[in-house]
Amino acid sequence: MTIWIQASLLTLQANTKHLNVTLNGGVFIFAKLCYNIIMIYLDHAAATPVSSKVLKTMEPYFTDQFFNPSAAYLPAKKVAAEYEAAKGEIAHAIGAKATDLVITAGATEANNLAFSAVGDGKVLYLETEHDSVRKVAEQYDGKSIRVLSNGLIDMDDLKAKISDDVVLISVALANNEIGVIQPLSEIAGVIRDVKFDRLKRGVKTPLYLHSDASQALNLLDISVARLGVDLLTLNAAKVYGPKGVGALYVSHDVKLSPVSYGGGQEKGLRAGTENVPGVIGFAKAISEAKEHLNGNRKKYANLRKILLSEIKDYELVNKKHALDNFVVLCFDGIDAERLIYLLEDKGVYVSTGAACAASKGLKSHVLTALGLSDSQITGSLRLTLGETNDEEQIHEAAKLINEAVASEKARING
Amino acid sequence: MGKKVFVGMSGGVDSSVSALLLKEQGYDVTGVYMKNWSKDLPGMRCPWAEDLADAKRVAVKLGIPFEVWDFEDAYREKVVEYMLDEFKKGNTPNPDVMCNQEIKFKLFFEKAMERGADYIATGHYARVKDGQLLRAVDENKDQTYFLYRISNESLKHTLFPIGDMLKPDVKKLAEEKGLHNAYKKESMGVCFVGEVGMKDFLKEYIDIKPGEIREVETEKVLGYHEGAIFYTIGQRHGLYLSGISGEVNDGLPYYVVDKNLDKNIVYVSKNLNDSHIWTDKLELRDVFIRTDTVHSRHFATNGERVSEEPRNDGRDEACREWSVSVRLRHRAPLIPAKFNGESLFFENEIKRPASGQSAVLYDDEVCLGGGIIA
Numbered sequence: 121m122t123i124w125i126q127a128s129l130l131t132l133q134a135n136t137k138h139l140n141v142t143l144n145g146g147v148f149i150f151a152k153l154c155y156n157i158i159m160i161y162l163d164h165a166a167a168t169p170v171s172s173k174v175l176k177t178m179e180p181y182f183t184d185q186f187f188n189p190s191a192a193y194l195p196a197k198k199v200a201a202e203y204e205a206a207k208g209e210i211a212h213a214i215g216a217k218a219t220d221l222v223i224t225a226g227a228t229e230a231n232n233l234a235f236s237a238v239g240d241g242k243v244l245y246l247e248t249e250h251d252s253v254r255k256v257a258e259q260y261d262g263k264s265i266r267v268l269s270n271g272l273i274d275m276d277d278l279k280a281k282i283s284d285d286v287v288l289i290s291v292a293l294a295n296n297e298i299g300v301i302q303p304l305s306e307i308a309g310v311i312r313d314v315k316f317d318r319l320k321r322g323v324k325t326p327l328y329l330h331s332d333a334s335q336a337l338n339l340l341d342i343s344v345a346r347l348g349v350d351l352l353t354l355n356a357a358k359v360y361g362p363k364g365v366g367a368l369y370v371s372h373d374v375k376l377s378p379v380s381y382g383g384g385q386e387k388g389l390r391a392g393t394e395n396v397p398g399v400i401g402f403a404k405a406i407s408e409a410k411e412h413l414n415g416n417r418k419k420y421a422n423l424r425k426i427l428l429s430e431i432k433d434y435e436l437v438n439k440k441h442a443l444d445n446f447v448v449l450c451f452d453g454i455d456a457e458r459l460i461y462l463l464e465d466k467g468v469y470v471s472t473g474a475a476c477a478a479s480k481g482l483k484s485h486v487l488t489a490l491g492l493s494d495s496q497i498t499g500s501l502r503l504t505l506g507e508t509n510d511e512e513q514i515h516e517a518a519k520l521i522n523e524a525v526a527s528e529k530a531r532i533n534g
Numbered sequence: 535m536g537k538k539v540f541v542g543m544s545g546g547v548d549s550s551v552s553a554l555l556l557k558e559q560g561y562d563v564t565g566v567y568m569k570n571w572s573k574d575l576p577g578m579r580c581p582w583a584e585d586l587a588d589a590k591r592v593a594v595k596l597g598i599p600f601e602v603w604d605f606e607d608a609y610r611e612k613v614v615e616y617m618l619d620e621f622k623k624g625n626t627p628n629p630d631v632m633c634n635q636e637i638k639f640k641l642f643f644e645k646a647m648e649r650g651a652d653y654i655a656t657g658h659y660a661r662v663k664d665g666q667l668l669r670a671v672d673e674n675k676d677q678t679y680f681l682y683r684i685s686n687e688s689l690k691h692t693l694f695p696i697g698d699m700l701k702p703d704v705k706k707l708a709e710e711k712g713l714h715n716a717y718k719k720e721s722m723g724v725c726f727v728g729e730v731g732m733k734d735f736l737k738e739y740i741d742i743k744p745g746e747i748r749e750v751e752t753e754k755v756l757g758y759h760e761g762a763i764f765y766t767i768g769q770r771h772g773l774y775l776s777g778i779s780g781e782v783n784d785g786l787p788y789y790v791v792d793k794n795l796d797k798n799i800v801y802v803s804k805n806l807n808d809s810h811i812w813t814d815k816l817e818l819r820d821v822f823i824r825t826d827t828v829h830s831r832h833f834a835t836n837g838e839r840v841s842e843e844p845r846n847d848g849r850d851e852a853c854r855e856w857s858v859s860v861r862l863r864h865r866a867p868l869i870p871a872k873f874n875g876e877s878l879f880f881e882n883e884i885k886r887p888a889s890g891q892s893a894v895l896y897d898d899e900v901c902l903g904g905g906i907i908a
Contacts, residue, residue: 461594531597 159467160513160520164358164445164506165296165335166471170401171360171507177404178362181397189394190383203396206403210367213406214333214352215343222368222376222386223399227334227355228252229379230368233389234290234330234351235260236377241287241325246273248486250296253332257290265291269491270440271300273307282314288328293347294336297473297486297502298438299446301340304331308348328374334358334366338409339417339443350374354406356398360507361405365398420444420505423514427503430518433525437487437500445505450492454528456501462524468517471502536560539693540646541655542568542638543600545588546720549657550713551704552695556655557596559695565593565600568642570609570633576734588715595713603645605637612636618739624795625890626766627906630680630864639684643691653693660901661697662689667824667901671698678901679864682894683822733764733772740764745798747773750791750808762793765800766888768811773802812883818876818893818905855879859896862887862907868896 181199189200208218224230231252235243238260245257247264248271257264263281266274273291282289289311294301308329315327333342334355344352352369356362370376382391409416421444428436428447437448451459456472463470473484487497503517539556543549543565556563567589572582586602593600613632620627638656646654658677659670667689670676684692696704708716742760749756757775759765765772769790788802791810803810859868860878872879878893887893887907894904 457590458594458600461591464591465595527597531599 158513158516159469160517161469161508162503162505162517163469163471164508165299165502165504167363168358168360168506169508170362171405171408173408174361174401174404178397178401181400185396189396190385199396203394203399206399207367209403210354210399210406211369213337213342213410214354214369215345216369219387220344220369220371222370222389223395224366224368224379224390225364225395226357226366227332227353228366230353230355230366231290231330231332232256233368233376233379234353235288236379237328237330237351237374238287242283242285243288243290244278244281244286245290246292246302247489248295248297248300249290249292250332250334253290253292254485260288265289267489271295271298271438271486271490272441273302275306275310278307279310282310282327284318284323284325287326288330288351290330290332292335293331293333293340293342293352294443294446295486296335297484298448298490299335299443299504300438300441301336301443302331304329304347304349312348326373336443337406338413339420339445341413344369344371356402356405359405359409361402362398365395365402367402416507417444423505423509423511426511426514427518430515430522432522435496437490437492447503447505449501449503450496451499451501451525452493452496453532454499454525456499458528459501459521459524462527463520466520466524468520470521471504472500473502535562537652538562538564538650539653539655540564540566540642540649540651542566542642542657543589543593544568544657545585545592545715545718546657547705547708547713547715547718548659548696548701550589550592550715551699551708551711552655552657552693553592553598554596554707554711554713555695556693557598561653563596563598565589565596565598566642566646567600567602568637569602569604569606570613570637572606575731575738578731578734588718592713592715603642605641608641609633609637614739618736620890621736621740621763623890624763624793626888627890628680628892631683631892634680635683635685639681639688639692643685643688647691651691653691654688655693655695657696658694659697659701660694662692662694665690668697669896669899669901670694672700674865675701677864678896679861679892679894682824682892682901682904686824689824736764743798745800747775747800747802749788750801750803750810751805756788756802759800762795762798762800765790765793767791767793767886768888773800775802811885813886814880814883816878816880816884816887816893817908818878819908821875821903821905823903824901858902859898861894861896862891 185199187196187199189196189203204218207221207223211218211221222230222233224233235256243257243260243262244265245253245262246267248267249257265281266277268274278289289307291302291304291307293304311327311329318325318327328350329348330351330353331347331349332353334353335358336342337354338359349369350371351374354367354369356365376389378389378391380391383393385391385394424444424447431449434449434451437450438446460470460472473486483494484497484500487500492500536559539561541549541553541556541563543553545567553563553565567586569582569586572580574580590600613629613636616632617627617629643654658681659672659675660678660681661668661670665686667678667681669678705716737760740761740763745759745762746755747757747759748754757773767790770787773788773790775788784804786804788804789806789811790800791803791808792801793799794801855872855874858871858873860871861868862884869880869884873895889907891907892904893907895902
């Protein structure tokens with residue numbers, strides 16, 4: 121059986137010029153096992169494959185090193201130490217310490233935990249936030265801060281809305297649909313001024329800045345001090361780590377309420393036996409990301425350029441301030457969802473926006489916020505580049521996208 | 535361009551193949567997903583978004599336009615409210631029959647006609663011939679039980695492209711044509727929440743009202759329930775009576791044989807011969823007789839019997855009765871019976887179906903109409 125699989129893989133490798141097999145630094149075997157159809161994955165903002173190095177690092181903690189870190193004997197203590205070291209590695213990547221992190225089961229939980237800082241206060245959030253912020257903010261009667269047509273925060277609107285009862289302001293570092301990077305340190309500056317003003321007037325209400333950095337972790341050099349955030353959400357699944365693992369950075373003066381009670385793990389904020397392999401994998405993934413940060417940015421900028429020059433008749437939605445791997449194209453008059461299905465048939469996987477919103481048939485609140493018309497929103501396609509892509513793939517993808525758009529135009533014009 | 539057809543596409547293989555066949559036959563086809571329900575229920579995630587995506591994926595594959603028509607408000611009003619009202623009266627309604635009558639073959643039909651359609655089409659297993667509704671060729675899948683109340687006006691403009699196919703052939707064709715949903719599990723819309731699922735569904739809308747479960751023969755209280763309206767005659771699940779104390783464990787299950795809604799009592803029995811269960815007569819209400827049938831001479835268009843002669847009540851006069859075949863449940867075997875326009879008479883006793891369910895009448899392959907069991 122094994123021999124047969126290897127043989128067929130080799131055949132595929134021989135027959136398919138796009139099959140990309142790298143046995144080190146990330147194994148990405150993408151082959152559709154029929155007709156030698158290639159797979160070109162352009163949805164890295166939705167999910168990334170776990171790299172081979174990460175997987176290898178995690179493996180022993182499922183088997184030999186399975187011990188509960190809270191157990192008393194030495195082998196368990198060793199696992200506990202390695203878990204703490206992994207947390208330290210994750211924290212180090214954002215300029216923090218292991219004790220500043222609360223490990224969670226992903227970014228959604230981290231965002232939810234961050235909002236527990238609010239108490240009886242009020243919250244503000246950027247109108248383009250992911251649902252895992254928007255829906256929590258709704259629970260706190262949150263008010264949204266407008267964005268400008270380029271997707272950047274409207275600083276005047278922010279300033280106007282910070283009333284004395286606001287405790288938390290949540291602004292994602294990079295948007296999950298258009299990749300626009302927000303000027304967090306500038307926002308932090310505004311917040312600092314408000315804090316000083318409050319203290320001057322004897323107002324005791326604290327004010328915290330939270331940011332979801334899920335999309336940006338492997339593309340920007342992040343330091344909590346430089347960003348000026350009090351709370352920062354991290355996610356392993358977007359940086360070639362395992363799904364279901366995330367973390368919340370919490371600065372010392374923020375008080376949170378536990379999401380679960382039990383054995384007191386994670387500083388008593390999230391009880392439950394530690395996800396040791398997940399955290400070990402996250403640490404490996406994040407250190408890999410840091411190592412390849414500059415190379416990756418250059419690579420994605422180049423691939424982005426190829427897409428933008430070879431694809432025809434579109435309007436670029438995220439012209440400026442976006443992560444290098446985000447390309448959002450608008451084909452006005454076309455239904456981009458139809459393009460997804462046409463392209464999936466050719467092995468090209470793309471998206472129209474947040475995977476969770478798109479699957480519910482909802483109109484993108486992000487593109488709406490930018491002031492796009494309904495037909496422009498319907499015509500918008502999100503391509504997010506990643507480690508699985510190379511130049512050859514991108515040329516091919518551009519060609520296939522052009523063909524799909526042309527066939528839809530032909531169908532509409534009858 | 536061929537004639538204009540709007541085909542209801544649910545994301546399942548039947549409606550997908552229907553769209554495919556219409557397209558191949560040269561019709562000008564538009565696929566439509568009818569969004570009737572999107573709310574998750576306890577223990578059941580509503581798969582509407584996935585179903586919609588499946589339907590659209592097939593439409594794209596076929597190169598036909600695709601639209602979503604939102605009937606959620608109408609569905610809640612016409613189907614769900616009706617269902618809740620019926621349950622509150624102690625009946626067990628069939629939401630599918632109502633959905634076809636009020637949504638698919640009314641609102642969907644009307645909107646399609648407004649949009650200039652020559653026909654609507656669905657993936658139902660049924661046939662239309664000379665304006666008559668006929669049973670499907672695939673006896674196993676025949677869905678006329680759910681369609682007997684649809685208007686003749688809509689039927690005149692309806693195509694059932696797979697009505698003369700067998701289900702396995704439909705699947706095979708879907709696979710041959712590369713439709714991804716060829717082997718998709720059959721949809722589980724709200725119409726199919728089933729007996730136990732239905733109770734959870736109802737509990738979302740109807741407050742629980744604790745009451746007694748009594749043995750019908752002895753009036754002995756065996757247990758307690760959350761509301762008599764949640765129970766259906768003949769039901770044997772969800773009683774939680776197994777292993778009750780003092781019980782002779784003979785391994786036989788209790789059935790619901792009767793309920794008293796005023797006193798909120800559910801009566802059960804182990805006796806399969808209990809007189810509540812069996813009957814040789816069923817009274818029908820809201821009888822709907824399909825006018826364009828050969829039997830129309832027997833009935834007026836409103837379903838009332840045409841009184842060619844002074845009407846004589848009672849079943850003694852043979853000339854007032856017509857021999858029909860009756861289906862009392864989807865896929866249940868056809869049973870011969872006499873029908874006098876109001877009641878059905880059976881030669882042998884039958885297990886009494888729950889009130890609110892439909893009795894559908896046939897003359898061979900022709901669906902004559904039917905009524906709601908009183």
